Amino acid sequence: MTQTLSRVLDASLKLAVTLSCGAALAALSLGSAVAAAEGPAKARAPAEPVIAGGKPQRLIVNPTEDPSRGFAVTWRMEAGAGKGLVEYAEATPGPAFEDAVQTVMADSEVIQYVPRNGPPVSAIAHSAVIDGLKPETLYVYRVGDGRAFSAWRQVRTAAASAKPFTFLYFGDVQNEVESHGSRVMRMARRLAPEAALALYAGDLINRSDADREWAEWFDMAPDLHAELLTLPSPGNHEYGPPVDGRQPLAPQWRQQFTLPRNGPAGVSALSETVYQVDYQGVRFLSLDADAISDSPELADATLKWLEARLTDNPNVWTVVFLHYPIFSTAKGRDNAELRAALEPVLQKHGVDLVLQGHDHTYARGRKGGPVYVVSVAGPKQYVGGDREWASRKATGVQLFQAISVDGGELTYKAYTATGALYDAFRLSKLARGKPARLIDLAPKSAELDLKRAP
Structure with a gap:
């Protein structure tokens, strides 16, 4: 397929040169009066052929259950595009990889609906899982429909065993996603390029089915989403108004993400919102906080699944991430029922780090085992409430976190949108199941507490 496309491109290039060289003659034949009025003829680039479906949009890579052997790719194309496909190969220093390209056909879904906010949506969603890959290997890939393709992107598979790596963590972006959120993403890539x-x-966006907001989310960080394995957990703003007594998940969630389907067995409502990923010595567990809070049945299924995944865990480190905080940080907020359900389980199984959002402030503290963090990446900020449990806190500031794992050490750093280090600590432990020792590395700067109202 690659050689065929190359021949087509060569032919197009020859045609472009011919048209460019003959531009003046063509103008005279169409009307000498017009040509004279415009002055000397100018060479013009040939018009690009119209391709149904346009270029791929909203490209993102997600992890598979075993990220050392594969990754998942999801993207969207306009209505009228052909069947989706992914071309991939082991990366080479030059273009030689094109001679070894393999192709995987995507699963496709026609999207047609009228959101509450915005114009009707008509498109095609594509997703594909690339598996059978080599561990710890850099791959190139591109997506398209055989006529239009994305640029070549690169993604590295995980090592097959524990090895140092860095990951990024973002609290709520939610509002003014592209205009304000994008600078946080750019700073994160600048300060943690190895992530x-x-x-x-x-709360990736504000209105669950507002398609233009989802477009902003992808445009906010196109390079990050296309080359870093992205692990999202849903917030309350990914859920819409109640239908038949239950809030529906935004249709875009499963159309735009291809996440591991290893959540509670037989519970379709939690598919691709509750999931597990093991990556180089760390077990990551995404919990659907909204589902736990709104449905006793879903809460029970989640807790049983969580117990099982924490009990059967060979990794040294465990990171849980969800939307609602176990310990709230904004004025007038408290998730008492969620805390009563989850905190004993997290303590019992020695979870190391719990990463959360929702409260649009920053706080970090330790309560009986895990280190709890609440953070916000977007511009919407709340006034801080009761945060006596927190050893570090801030309001009115956008942050992101770069967290590095190296054997028995986990180093956490929280940066502001301007790149200033605001908070840092290190967890150190000898083996799985042993309590980690916390070393506070926070700079001695004054508290960031700007008291910006919601």
Whole structure:
């Protein structure tokens, strides 16, 4: 397929040169008066052929259950595009990889609906899982429909065993996603260029089915989403108004993400919102906080699944991420029922780090085992409430976190949108199941507490 496309491109290039050289003659034949009025003829680039479906949009890579052997790719194309496909190969220093390209056909879904906010949506969603890959290997890939393709992108598979790596964590972006959120994403890539994963703790956008907001989310960080394995957990703003007594998940969630389907067995409502990923010595567990809070049945299924995944865990480190905080940080908020359900389980099984959002402030503290963090990446900020449990806190500031794991050490750094280090600590432990020792590395700067109202 690659050689065929190359021949087509060569032919197009020859045609472009011919048209460019003959531009003046063509103008005279169409009307000498017009040509004279415009002055000397100018060489013009040939018009590009119209391709149904346009170029791929909203490209993202997600992890599979075993990210050392594969990755998942999801994208969207306009209505009228052909069947989706992914071309991939082991990366080479030059273009030689094109001679070894393999192709995987995507699963496709026609999207047609009228959101509550915005114009009707008509498109085609594509997703594909690339598996059978080599561990710890850099791959190139591109997506398209055989006529239009994305640029070649690169993604590295995980090592097959524990090995140092860095991941990013973002609290709520939610509002003014592209205009304000994008600078946080750019700073994160600048300060942690080696990061392999990106975690989102919910409220990626503001209105669950507002398609233009989802477009902003992808445009906010196109390079990050296309080359870092992205692990999102849903927030309450990914859920719409109740229908038949239950809030529906935004249709875009499963159309735009291809996440591991290893959540509670037989519970379709939690598919691709509750999931597990093991990556180089760390077990990551995404919980659907909204589902736990709104449905006793879903809460029970989640807790049983969580117990099982924490009990059967060979990794040294465990990171849980969800939207609603176990310990709230904003004025007038408290998730008492969620805390009563989850905190004993997290303590019992020695979870190391719990990453959360929702409260649009920053706080970090330790309560009986795990270190709890609440953070916000977007511009919407709340006034801080009761945060006596927190050893570090802030309001009125956008942050992101770069977290590095190296054997028995986990180093956490929280940066502001301007790149200033605001908070840092290190967890150190000898083996799985042993309590980690916390070393506070926070700079001695004054508290960031700007008291910006919601």
